[in-house]
Amino acid sequence: MIVTISRKAHFNAAHRLYRKEWSDEKNELIFGKCNNVNFHGHNYEVIVHVTGKVDVETGYVMDLKILSDLIYEEVEMPFDHKNLNLDVAEFAELIPTAEHIAVVIWDKLRRRIDLDKQLEVVLYETPRNFVSYKGDQ
Numbered sequence: 863m864i865v866t867i868s869r870k871a872h873f874n875a876a877h878r879l880y881r882k883e884w885s886d887e888k889n890e891l892i893f894g895k896c897n898n899v900n901f902h903g904h905n906y907e908v909i910v911h912v913t914g915k916v917d918v919e920t921g922y923v924m925d926l927k928i929l930s931d932l933i934y935e936e937v938e939m940p941f942d943h944k945n946l947n948l949d950v951a952e953f954a955e956l957i958p959t960a961e962h963i964a965v966v967i968w969d970k971l972r973r974r975i976d977l978d979k980q981l982e983v984v985l986y987e988t989p990r991n992f993v994s995y996k997g998d999q
Contacts, residue, residue, distance in 0.1 A: 863915065863916045864913060864914065864915060864916075865913070865914070865916050865923050866911050866912065866913040866923070867911070867912050867913075867922075867923045867924060867926060867929070868909055868910065868911045868912075869909070869910050869926060869929045869930055869933055870907065870908070870909045870910075871907075871908050871910075871930075871933045871934070871937060871938055872905060872906060872907045872908065872938075873906050873908070873937060873938050873941045873942035873943075874903060874904070874905050874906070874942060874943055875903060875904065875906060875941050875942065875943070875944050875945070875946050876901040876902060876903040876944070876945045876946065876947075877896075877901060877902070877903075877904075877945070877946040877947055877953075877958040878896070878897060878898060878899070878901045878902070878947050878958075879893040879896040879897055879957055879958070879959060880893060880897050880957070881957065901945060901947070904987050904988065906941075906963070906985060906986065906987060907985070907986040908933070908937060908967060908983060908984070908985050908986070909983075909984040909986075910929065910933055910967075910971060910981070910982070910983055910984075911980075911981070911982040911983075911984070912924050912929060912975060912979050912980070912981055913979060913980040913981075913982075914976075914978060914979035914980065915978075923979065924975070924976075924979065929975075932971060932974050932975070933971070936967070936970040936971055936974065937967050937970070937971075941963075946958035946963070952966045953966075960985055960987040960991065960992070960993045961993050961995075963985055964983050964984075964985040964993045964994065964995040965995050967983045967985065968981060968982075968983045968995045968996075968997060971983070972997065980996070981996070981997065982994060982995070982996045983995050
């Protein structure tokens with residue numbers, strides 16, 4: 863029996879979308895308001911889906927308390943109330959777009975979740991703008 867379990871969490875963070883090697887004009891043209899030199903913030907919501915076989919002994923795909931703890935350690939603690947560009951090492955050379963943030967979260971969690979389970983990260987930047995990542999397939 864294959865089942866998907868899910869855990870939702872949130873974090874608040876600031877970022878700026880820009881490329882250092884581009885002119886101010888090109889950054890403004892491509893990234894618009896998201897290129898604000900003083901940064902801007904979002905109330906991000908992340909949903910982590912883990913799919914796998916239900917363990918016959920425990921009835922779990924994965925203990926949701928363990929998944930909750932992993933999300934707290936790998937996402938909430940390092941990202942919450944941070945400036946992603948300045949405070950989070952993964953974004954020192956990576957533009958913190960929603961796409962990149964979702965991939966970074968997926969990579970961090972993938973290292974800690976058994977490989978026999980599928981992993982998907984859905985990241986809401988706003989209630990209407992969201993991305994999902996399941997790994998390179």
